Amino acid sequence: MFRRIILEDWTHIVPIVSFAIFFVVFAYATIRALKLAEKHREHLETMPLDDASDASSHHSHPTP
Numbered sequence: 001m002f003r004r005i006i007l008e009d010w011t012h013i014v015p016i017v018s019f020a021i022f023f024v025v026f027a028y029a030t031i032r033a034l035k036l037a038e039k040h041r042e043h044l045e046t047m048p049l050d051d052a053s054d055a056s057s058h059h060s061h062p063t064p
Helices: 002-034 038-046 052-058
Strands: none
Touching: none
């Protein structure tokens, strides 16, 4: 009887562990983003999202 209770209780822990992992990763990313140097932050702000000249060189596949 006790063995059945112990084996069924692990399902209550899984959501708590998954939320804890998600929270730690989110907190780490948020803290790291807030601690970025102003110069680096400005550099990231001015980067283009899509550059036509770079996109063609990165996505080109050799033809057989």
